[in-house]
Amino acid sequence: MSSDTSFDPPKPEAVIFDIGNVLITWTPEVHYDRWIGPDRRRAMFAAVDLHGMNERFDRGEPFRAVVEETAARHPEWREEILMWHDRWLDLTLPVIDHSVRLLRALRQAGHPVFALTNFGVDSFALSESRDRFLTEFDRRYISGHLGVTKPDPSIYQMVEEDCGIAPDRLLFTDDRVDNIAIAKDRGWQTHLFKHPQGWADTLVEAGLLAREQAV
Template sequence: MSVEAVIFDIGNVLIEWQPERYYDRTIGREKRRAMFDAVDLHGMNERIDRGENFRDVVYAVAAATPGWQAEIRDWHDCWIELAEPVIPHSLSLLRALRSKGVPVHALTNFGVESFALAKTHYPFLNEFDTAFVSGHMGVTKPDPRIYEMVEATTRLAPETLLFTDDRAENIEAAAARGWQVHLFEGAGGLAERLVSEGLLSAREAAP
């Protein structure tokens, strides 16, 4: 069945999300590895993505972790430096689709406050037809409920949705519901998929 809407993940699809890179730069790789071994920072972020308050969670974890308080608070205080830069070709694909009248949505694991902050730095995050943000939804990918909620809101058949995400488990969960999927491994591959689906011409999909 033909694609009626394209759904983008955001982290590592439209914006690079590599917190380790920030800490490698600020405290050095060896200390960063020690900190990540000592503290489940990605688990902390999962709580934020499910809707808990961004600052409260980060500061509570920092307060409970002797020796790493300042570094952990950076996850909140310097967050925009953890979530950069934009992936330009992906953004151009999003805008090319919109210019052709193709509905474009976001489906992202993102906190309420961190997403609001991201929109002030990356105005294109306001350009989606709908931004499905896990923090507002109270559930994260790859829980099947989040995909059900997207289907209910868009009122589109699962097989008409094309979803791109950089995490295999998120793609697999969408595919299990009948969505068309593309594992994001670079904007060039996504461009080829959009061309093959007839959504963009090769010229429109070029960087």
């Protein structure tokens, strides 16, 4: 059993995936380094709270409007800030293929699979237009639709109340320690995602997939 995973009986009845850095790589700095160079990127990220901007539409504000408002407040970085919206699909690459295979293997094995993600309404719609696996979850809990983001405990409560599954029968993976900590506090089984092979091993250890299904 891996050290970042905790299992107690009973066997999980549903598996919950975060999306950013679990199914889709989320490293905006890497892309901006390529687009405008590392020095300009560092200067821009120091001057503009771009991750704070992103959190606003993750909570349900309109994607384009938030980015344009931010660009208007920082005219010296206007064109670069607008890239956050205009090049969104480039910003959310690459897809983590092994994780996608695990999602599909779980569903093929008959296990309910949910998404619990901080994602805007409009930005998620853009992403699922390309990444069709985002349509394959049995249930999707998108922060922009719910009006609250992880790690606020209320979003975890919403999941529990909607799906009707006891907390100790939910297995959740996320790449952020703070998001995992709240889930664990609520009694969820958890896995801190670092790489897809570790997640695959956890699913095998939990009895949800055979080793040959988890490749």
